[in-house]
Amino acid sequence: MSDRAPDPRALDLMAWCRQAGSLQGQWPLGTLERLAAGLAAVPASAAVAFAAQGRLVPVAGGEPEIWLHLQAHAEVSLQCQRCLQPMVERLEVDRRFRFVRSEEEAERLDEASEDDVLALPPRLDLRALVEDELILALPLVPRHAQCPQPLPVPQDGALDEASAPHPFAALAGLRGRAKGGA
DSSP: OOSSOOOTTSBOHHHHHHTTOEEEEEEEGGGOHHHHHTSSBOOTTOEEEEEEEEEEEEETTEEEEEEEEEEEEEEEEEEOTTTOOEEEEEEEEEEEEEEESOHHHHHHHHHHOSSEEEEOOSSBOHHHHHHHHHHHHSOSSOOOSSOSSOOOOOSSSTTOTTTSOOTTHHHHHHHHHHHHHO
16 A cells, blocks of 8 residues: 555545545635635635545444545635625535445435435545535525625615605506596
């Protein structure tokens, strides 16, 4: 066996877990293209830090279970949906995954378990898994706890209700004619 660190883009998960493997590092945020596409900006210095630990858990009378503990974090730039200004959000991932031999077994166990159960791939792309989990950690509606500036109010009278036509004015006119014609 070589002393070379395993490739996180093509990880032999079973062999790595047998050795109670551990990986940590970081990737430039811009290289996670699906995540970066949904952000307001991606500074060149922005990075995603990750740590992963694998292990086999013995099971009485059966094969050991394959487990992966994944942690990742990144600070991303989003657009506040309230004030439309940029904001920074810290994304945190701390998940445990159990890997099983087939998709069918994963589906069956995932329904009955609180743990995330996935089918064991021939090679695991750890970076893609980290990216998936960070995308899932994005807020549905990003917004500041308190916006730094209130939204500007139009000064040209666009909100002047007195000058706006009343939506039922035409109906009132018709009703008046109906009463007068009857």
